[in-house]
Amino acid sequence: MESGTRTTPTRRAGRPRLTDVRIRDACVRLFAQKGFQGTGIREIAAEAGVTTAALYHYVGTKEELLLEIMSGVLDPLTAAARRIVTDVDRSEARLSALVEHHVWFHAVHQLASIVTDTEIRSLSSDARAEMIARRDVYEAIWRRVVVEGVTEDTFRVEDPRIATTALLQMCTGIAHWYAPTGPLTLTRLCRMHADLALSMVRAARNGVPLRVDALELPSPAREPSVQG
Amino acid sequence: MESGTRTTPTRRAGRPRLTDVRIRDACVRLFAQKGFQGTGIREIAAEAGVTTAALYHYVGTKEELLLEIMSGVLDPLTAAARRIVTDVDRSEARLSALVEHHVWFHAVHQLASIVTDTEIRSLSSDARAEMIARRDVYEAIWRRVVVEGVTEDTFRVEDPRIATTALLQMCTGIAHWYAPTGPLTLTRLCRMHADLALSMVRAARNGVPLRVDALELPSPAREPSVQG
DNA sequence: CATGAGTGACCGATCGATCGGTAGATTAGG
DNA sequence: CCTAATCTACCGATCGATCGGTCACTCATG
Numbered sequence A, B: 001m002e003s004g005t006r007t008t009p010t011r012r013a014g015r016p017r018l019t020d021v022r023i024r025d026a027c028v029r030l031f032a033q034k035g036f037q038g039t040g041i042r043e044i045a046a047e048a049g050v051t052t053a054a055l056y057h058y059v060g061t062k063e064e065l066l067l068e069i070m071s072g073v074l075d076p077l078t079a080a081a082r083r084i085v086t087d088v089d090r091s092e093a094r095l096s097a098l099v100e101h102h103v104w105f106h107a108v109h110q111l112a113s114i115v116t117d118t119e120i121r122s123l124s125s126d127a128r129a130e131m132i133a134r135r136d137v138y139e140a141i142w143r144r145v146v147v148e149g150v151t152e153d154t155f156r157v158e159d160p161r162i163a164t165t166a167l168l169q170m171c172t173g174i175a176h177w178y179a180p181t182g183p184l185t186l187t188r189l190c191r192m193h194a195d196l197a198l199s200m201v202r203a204a205r206n207g208v209p210l211r212v213d214a215l216e217l218p219s220p221a222r223e224p225s226v227q228g
Numbered sequence C: 001c002a003t004g005a006g007t008g009a010c011c012g013a014t015c016g017a018t019c020g021g022t023a024g025a026t027t028a029g030g
Numbered sequence D: 001c002c003t004a005a006t007c008t009a010c011c012g013a014t015c016g017a018t019c020g021g022t023c024a025c026t027c028a029t030g
Helices: A018-034 A041-048 A052-058 A062-087 A091-108 A110-118 A125-151 A160-172 A186-200 B018-034 B041-048 B052-058 B062-087 B091-108 B110-118 B125-151 B160-172 B186-200
Strands: none
Touching: A018 A041, A018 A052, A018 A062, A018 A110, A041 A052, A041 A062, A062 A091, A062 A110, A062 A125, A091 A110, A091 A125, A091 A160, A091 A186, A125 A160, A160 A186, A160 B160, A160 B186, A186 B160, A186 B186, B018 B041, B018 B052, B018 B062, B018 B110, B041 B052, B041 B062, B062 B091, B062 B110, B062 B125, B091 B110, B091 B125, B091 B160, B091 B186, B125 B160, B160 B186
16 A cells, blocks of 8 residues: 655556556566566566656656565565464464465465565665565564464474475465466465475364465466466 | 587686686676676676676676576586485485485575576576476476375375475575574584475484485585675 | 787667657636 | 636657677787
8 A cells, every 4th residue: 555655756546547557567577577677668668558758657666666566465465464363373273374375375466476576686775675674574473473383382393493484485486386277276275385384394284274265266367377 | 517509709628717717706696696687797797807808708698607507506406316316215315315405505506596596587588498498307306206205105295296396495495595604504404404394295204314414515605695 | 929818999779767748638717 | 618727648759878799909928
């Protein structure tokens, strides 16, 4: 919702306009496919069907576009993680829910997730610090869940920090290979990753409900597949 | 060693020259830090202490530099994986050895591993197809180990392909956060990840020896840390 | 006097971003 | 209800800077 202290010119809080949406969509596609630095503003404009001059009617800078994409990933991820921690009680159920949602999100918002994951280094140092901080907030939620599970002896791992990082790496990978046309349904993919995660911390799915069943799944293919 | 069908001008197979090494080192550093597209040849030249013209005395194209880095990662990785599969017998020991070596390599050759992981999309389509094929060869070795472990009932996972991908994602992540100055020794990090991997496939370290103990570990800090 | 190592100047192309301007819809005043 | 002012949405042209890469040339060494 809020976009920091930055002001986007000629933009009032209201209904998003058609061209505006087309520009943002084009950006996500191109940044995910060719990278931030590898994408020119002329490409973005062409993909969105406008001129470069018109592009700057809607957008402040190229970096601002990248920041909006990243916020659109990190903010909902963190919000969902917070909700899970407050809603769910048992450690196994919490971890399962975190994994399920993370996988689900990275599959549905595949391109934006790729961009968020890989383009942090393309940001200016101030913006980079800000986004790293936000990412750390999200990871800290996971870490707390793992640490709690370990201290209460539900999970058994040598180093909770390392285990958390390993878990996150495993789940984030989805965005880099998932294809909506593949043989597995997304729901099943979410459950399988949750099971792998529980195995990793030497816990079992003993009556732990699947959170992904409660998620309203959108139509399978939201964006064209990009990765070769 | 061999560099494909591409011909590097003014280069004969022999002892690497000092300037040549400096250029390659500068490349790995800069590509890992700012990305391939985000790095200019003037930066590479400056970092290596030469002019741009001198740079092209040693190098064919910028893309060629990237290809050399990637080959320098994928080729040794695959060679080591092959050696492990032929040398080691039991499935648990094989998986453990694969993980240990992968983690060790991604920590020691951190920057080159990051570049290999993240810059495939920056290659021209021919070169990209070639590198993806080589990466697939490496992953296929892992997959076979996991599949064998599952069929002989040593490993217990629902889908061996998914499990393999998850394992690889987990282990590759090392390169993105490892710091030689951190509290954990690399040997311990390798063992911990091997344990996490064994847990993931519901196997245990029952008398499985650590391969990493047999590896000659180089001096701790080979390259400056890059990731924020 | 041939060769490898290196230089300074420079190529056309493309980069992100900005300029003044305009067609058409919306609004305000009399 | 008509008109003038304002606003949104865009355009063609172009800015200075930087891009990857090349050229003819020098210089030290064996």
